[in-house]
Amino acid sequence: MKKYLLTALIAFCTTLFASAQFMLVTTYDSDKDDSEQITSKAGIGYMATDAFTLGMARDGDDNYDFFARYTVKDNIWLAFSMPTKDGSDRMNVGAGFSFQLYNGLYFDPNYTIPVKEVDGKRDGSANFSLSYRF
Numbered sequence: 001m002k003k004y005l006l007t008a009l010i011a012f013c014t015t016l017f018a019s020a021q022f023m024l025v026t027t028y029d030s031d032k033d034d035s036e037q038i039t040s041k042a043g044i045g046y047m048a049t050d051a052f053t054l055g056m057a058r059d060g061d062d063n064y065d066f067f068a069r070y071t072v073k074d075n076i077w078l079a080f081s082m083p084t085k086d087g088s089d090r091m092n093v094g095a096g097f098s099f100q101l102y103n104g105l106y107f108d109p110n111y112t113i114p115v116k117e118v119d120g121k122r123d124g125s126a127n128f129s130l131s132y133r134f
Contacts, residue, residue, distance in 0.1 A: 021047040021133055022044060022045065022046060022047065022133070023044065023045040023046075023047055023055065023131050023132065023133045023134075024042070024044055024131065024132045024134075025042070025043050025044070025055070025108075025129055025132075026038055026039065026041055026042040026130055027041040027128070027129045028041075028127070028129070029041050031060070038130075040058060040060045041057055041058055041059065041060050042057065043055055043056055043058060043064075043065075043067070044056065044057075045067065050071065051071040052068070052069070052070055052071075053067075053069040054066075054067070055068075055069075059083055063085050065081045065082065065084070066081065066083075066087075067079060067080065067081040067082075068080045075097055075098040075099070075100075076095070076096075076097055077095065077096055077098065078094070079092075079094045079095065079110065079112065080092070080093055080094075081094075081112070089116060089118075090114065091114070092112045092113065092114055093113060094111050094112030094113060094127075095110065095111060096108050096109060096111070096129075097109060097110070098131070104132050104134055105130070105131075105132050106130070106131045107128070107129075108129040108130070108131055109126070109128055109129075110126075110127050110129060111125070112125055112127060
């Protein structure tokens with residue numbers, strides 16, 4: 001019986017990853033110099049469905065953010081991100097649009113805003129991202 005369960009588990013995991021799509025994403029960071037403007041906020045996501053993506057990305061320092069992206073209609077999406085450090089205090093929500101540049105390459109302008117006030121402020125930010133889906 002254990003062999004059947006193990007075989008079923010392996011078959012399920014193999015099917016899940018064989019049909020999976022992954023996304024490489026990076027956000028432009030104007031506070032950095034040279035090539036770090038593009039690589040300081042790089043990440044990878046797992047597209048569980050065509051509409052839902054989960055992943056991790058660098059936050060520009062030595063920490064990482066968890067992110068989730070849900071496609072509402074066509075290429076319009078809602079996003080949620082939470083840092084691994086002080087996560088519940090620094091969560092962000094946002095929305096964006098994906099413009100296809102070439103086969104799997106997308107330009108993603110988006111706007112994010114903190115869920116809670118940070119240092120007495122709750123300023124949102126406009127961001128420019130690139131994503132590659134394969």
